[in-house]
Amino acid sequence: MTADGWLDRLLVPAAHRLPSNAEYLAHLGVAAADETLIRLASNENTEPPSPRVREALERAYLDANLSPPPVPPLRHALAARHGVGVEQVLLGAGSTELIDAILRAFVRAGDEVVLPTPSWPVFRRRLEALEARIVDVPLDAGEEAYAYDVDAMLDAVTDETKILIVCSPNNPTGNAMPTNELRRCAAAGPLLLLDAAYADFDTGDDVMRLVDESERVVVTRTFSKAYCLAGLRVGYVMGNGDLLDHVDRFLVPGSSISSAALHAGLAAFEDEEYHRRQVERIRAERERLTAELRALGVRAFDSRGNFVAIEAPEGARTLADAILEHGVVVRVMGERLVRITVGRREENDGVLAAIRRARAPRPAARSPR
Numbered sequence: 049m050t051a052d053g054w055l056d057r058l059l060v061p062a063a064h065r066l067p068s069n070a071e072y073l074a075h076l077g078v079a080a081a082d083e084t085l086i087r088l089a090s091n092e093n094t095e096p097p098s099p100r101v102r103e104a105l106e107r108a109y110l111d112a113n114l115s116p117p118p119v120p121p122l123r124h125a126l127a128a129r130h131g132v133g134v135e136q137v138l139l140g141a142g143s144t145e146l147i148d149a150i151l152r153a154f155v156r157a158g159d160e161v162v163l164p165t166p167s168w169p170v171f172r173r174r175l176e177a178l179e180a181r182i183v184d185v186p187l188d189a190g191e192e193a194y195a196y197d198v199d200a201m202l203d204a205v206t207d208e209t210k211i212l213i214v215c216s217p218n219n220p221t222g223n224a225m226p227t228n229e230l231r232r233c234a235a236a237g238p239l240l241l242l243d244a245a246y247a248d249f250d251t252g253d254d255v256m257r258l259v260d261e262s263e264r265v266v267v268t269r270t271f272s273k274a275y276c277l278a279g280l281r282v283g284y285v286m287g288n289g290d291l292l293d294h295v296d297r298f299l300v301p302g303s304s305i306s307s308a309a310l311h312a313g314l315a316a317f318e319d320e321e322y323h324r325r326q327v328e329r330i331r332a333e334r335e336r337l338t339a340e341l342r343a344l345g346v347r348a349f350d351s352r353g354n355f356v357a358i359e360a361p362e363g364a365r366t367l368a369d370a371i372l373e374h375g376v377v378v379r380v381m382g383e384r385l386v387r388i389t390v391g392r393r394e395e396n397d398g399v400l401a402a403i404r405r406a407r408a409p410r411p412a413a414r415s416p417r
């Protein structure tokens with residue numbers, strides 16, 4: 049509280065209601081405070097990046113004194129790989145920055161945004177900051193897999209709708225939306241924001257094709273997962289060039305990605321073999337982890353990402369705390385939903401052992417004589 053409440057009077061209304069980032073990111077603090085913990089709470093890649101990234105970071109020293117170019121080589125490389133013009137790609141300091149800029153470019157207070165639930169909490173947090181009207185559309189929870197209710201999403205679109213958000217594969221539930229359903233979403237709403245942060249781990253169609261098919265689709269991708277660069281903050285969005293030019297106006301002028309991160313991103317992107325091995329390793333471990341969780345009697349949901357969601361009948365917080373007691377940080381993603389990042393084999397064995405111990409009946413207390 050400030051003297052006579054001057055701060056309260058200065059803040060925009062949404063600022064009074066926004067939950068704190070520190071609280072939201074508490075799991076990162078827990079993991080950072082103890083290096084011995086197995087860190088499976090943030091969907092990072094638990095392996096280091098390609099050795100080519102190390103060389104690129106060393107080279108980055110040489111131009112660290114210069115501002116990054118307005119159209120960095122990474123942007124050209126992404127455009128070439130996806131077969132689009134360079135104006136159809138924008139880079140950001142993580143895809144979070146781009147998603148935030150897209151929302152700010154299109155959404156005013158009171159505008160409707162259709163948001164499947166549960167999904168990545170950052171969508172809601174950014175929309176709340178903008179005082180958007182969030183139209184929640186629950187996902188269907190099957191016994192072993194979640195699914196989007198696309199008919200319900202399309203029914204939720206009105207004249208006031210600005211954006212339909214689809215995260216595919218969805219964090220935290222792991223399900224993907226088939227391409228023909230994505231097309232229906234693109235046709236229904238004024239704009240489809242497709243967050244494809246985990247698309248590398250999906251075996252489905254190349255969703256980037258949707259950008260060719262419709263001007264009303266923007267797709268965001270990240271280097272934080274399959275490319276092992278969460279710490280360097282590199283993401284991109286693809287879409288219509290005019291649309292992205294307006295999104296760009298909501299980014300800070302000049303680059304918010306450092307030249308070091310741009311060099312590193314390009315090196316990681318060009319090491320296709322390393323990327324392929326990471327994706328294969330994580331997919332194989334994801335399937336093993338899911339099967340082993342089910343063998344333990346845990347309700348684990350099929351996933352196309354680098355994580356697996358499980359149901360916690362005892363309450364997600366209770367289960368996550370019990371797993372932490374056995375040395376593994378996992379993430380609470382709902383009242384009864386816990387999300388486990390797929391790590392290296394030994395890390396995944398660590399979380400399986402932790403769950404086994406956390407679920408084991410405690411020895412009865414000895415009654416006093």
Ligand SMILES: Cc1ncc(COP(=O)(O)O)c(C=O)c1O
Pocket residue numbers: 090091141142143144145168215219243245269270271272278281282283
């Ligand atoms: C669904 C989803 N989108 C986007 C991001 C953001 O990634 P970054 O900002 O690191 O590119 C994440 C990160 O966890 C995510 O889960």
